[in-house]
Amino acid sequence: xxxxxxxxxxxxxxxxxxxxxxxxxxxxxxxxxxxxxxxxxxxxxxxxxxxxxxxxxxxxxxxxxxxxxxxxxxxxxxxxxxxxxxxxxxxxxxxxxxxxxxxx
Amino acid sequence: xxxxxxxxxxxxxxxxxxxxxxxxxxxxxxxxxxxxxxxxxxxxxxxxxxxxxxxxxxxxxxxxxxxxxxxxxxxxxxxxxxxxxxxxxxxxxxxxxxxxxxxx
DNA sequence: GAATCAGATAAGTATCTGCTTATATGTCCT
DNA sequence: AGGACATATAAGCAGATACTTATCTGATTC
Numbered sequence: 001x002x003x004x005x006x007x008x009x010x011x012x013x014x015x016x017x018x019x020x021x022x023x024x025x026x027x028x029x030x031x032x033x034x035x036x037x038x039x040x041x042x043x044x045x046x047x048x049x050x051x052x053x054x055x056x057x058x059x060x061x062x063x064x065x066x067x068x069x070x071x072x073x074x075x076x077x078x079x080x081x082x083x084x085x086x087x088x089x090x091x092x093x094x095x096x097x098x099x100x101x102x103x104x
Numbered sequence: 105x106x107x108x109x110x111x112x113x114x115x116x117x118x119x120x121x122x123x124x125x126x127x128x129x130x131x132x133x134x135x136x137x138x139x140x141x142x143x144x145x146x147x148x149x150x151x152x153x154x155x156x157x158x159x160x161x162x163x164x165x166x167x168x169x170x171x172x173x174x175x176x177x178x179x180x181x182x183x184x185x186x187x188x189x190x191x192x193x194x195x196x197x198x199x200x201x202x203x204x205x206x207x208x
Numbered sequence: 209g210a211a212t213c214a215g216a217t218a219a220g221t222a223t224c225t226g227c228t229t230a231t232a233t234g235t236c237c238t
Numbered sequence: 239a240g241g242a243c244a245t246a247t248a249a250g251c252a253g254a255t256a257c258t259t260a261t262c263t264g265a266t267t268c
Contacts, residue, residue, distance in 0.1 A: 089179040
């Protein structure tokens with residue numbers, strides 16, 4: 001359902017980098033910026049896009065906002081991928097099990 | 105490696121629709137256009153983007169070009185998804201098997 | 209309460225993207 | 239060879255996107 005936003009969010013290399021960084025552990029926006037040559041507003045906007053896509057979720061903690069990977073987004077991609085299992089390369093055969101479950 | 109092009113290709117709803125249509129079976133560009141309110145050049149451009157992303161491949165056949173889903177692209181997405189298996193929702197647990205294989 | 213800090217939002221702008229029309233390439237048919 | 243057909247490419251343009259600077263909100267600390 002939210003594929004549009006998910007794929008659009010991941011289409012941007014900066015956003016993929018942010019996501020990857022978050023996969024290393026929850027982090028606030030300022031920490032995320034470290035070593036990333038990105039302005040504060042830009043980071044905020046990227047995080048908003050990732051959040052809207054369901055790829056990331058936030059948890060306010062005082063004046064900090066901690067972000068972390070949201071499994072929901074990954075699940076959506078998995079479900080999307082599943083629709084095309086007929087075309088998966090052999091290496092992905094095991095994925096078929098997943099699909100069976102996800103189809104209910 | 106080609107994540108950039110893959111996600112950018114899938115970010116467009118028209119291209120996702122084309123891909124989905126192709127998942128129903130190989131088809132030439134003209135057949136793909138049927139019922140799709142899309143001009144011939146636009147279709148050609150979309151197919152070029154999907155091809156560049158490795159999501160689709162072509163096979164010339166006389167004056168027709170048949171397109172079909174390319175498992176390579178799906179494999180790339182699977183590999184990308186795999187990097188974040190630590191965050192997969194439970195429903196996707198079986199996917200872990202796949203990953204083990206893909207990591208060699 | 210005032211200064212400070214984390215983050216979000218607003219508005220403007222340059223670049224990118226997907227479309228269009230026009231034209232080119234290549235194949236088939238008679 | 240000439241015309242019709244399938245597709246690709248070129249050039250131009252309107253709308254989308256990612257950035258910038260400036261400002262705002264809310265929480266902490268003194």
